[in-house]
Amino acid sequence: MSIVEVCDLTKTYGSGDTAVTALDRVSLSIEPGEFVAVMGPSGCGKSTLLNLIGGLDRPTSGSVSIDGTDIATMSDTEVTKLRRRSLGFVFQFFNLIPVLTVTENAALPLTLDGTKPTEAQAKAAEWLGKVGLGDKLASRPDQLSGGQQQRVAVARALVTEPALVLADEPTGNLDSKSADEIADLLKQAAEQWGRAVVMVTHDAHIAGHARRIVFMRDGQIVDDVRLQDGDPTAVARAAMEKAGLL
Secondary structure, three states: OOOEEEEEEEEEEOOHHHOEEEEEEEEEEEOOOOEEEEEOOOOOOHHHHHHHHOOOOOOOEEEEEEOOEEHHHOOHHHHHHHHHHHEEEEOOOOOOOOOOOHHHHHHHHHHHOOOOHHHHHHHHHHHHHHOOOOOOOOOOHHHOOHHHHHHHHHHHHHOOOOOEEEEEOOOOOOOHHHHHHHHHHHHHHHHOOOOEEEEEOOOHHHHOOOOEEEEEEOOEEEEEEEOOOOOHHHHHHHHHHHOOOO
8 A cells, every 4th residue: 555645636826817836736656665756947846745745735636645544634633643643854954953962852753742751762862873873862963964963853754653754855955975875864764664755856866866756847747767776876867868857
């Protein structure tokens, strides 16, 4: 069973002559353990699609089902619980709380959901170890590099062991070495830890770490390419050529 089922998804902002269609009847399925990159020019609908899948926005029409449940039929409270328990989010600018330790930051989804702080922090420490930060548990965000801060964000996204991780330009604020490391970490989350990962990126090299690239233009999916192992840049370039984008 697919983790994500998007069917005829449309999102329009405004009305009448000023209406802008950000997504136009998009359909997409994503399986457990799949790492999918979404690419396309600015304004093509990439982030809108991610926000709708994550329940951060509501569609104008169409449906988004997460693990068999149509989130359009859920109340705001139910969607909030779903995001907290079944979805993980990684953003470009880390969104860590500066006054909290690395462990406290990574534990936030659990503590907000009512888990005892000691249990939440123990689980967070486990995931921080998995992402290579086992020696930074008591550090503050400003004591870490950008790449390390994004690792904390990845641990925070995974701490509830969600079915789906959504990453919006997760490497856009990093140097090339750290960007590759975060892309590999997301790949590991999919292939070793069994999470479905959907990543929006403008970087073809980073997209090449995924197993599948969905290309968008003008609010629609224009191609959907399965990838083979190899150099990420060469893989992504071949996918873009196949999609007619080069």
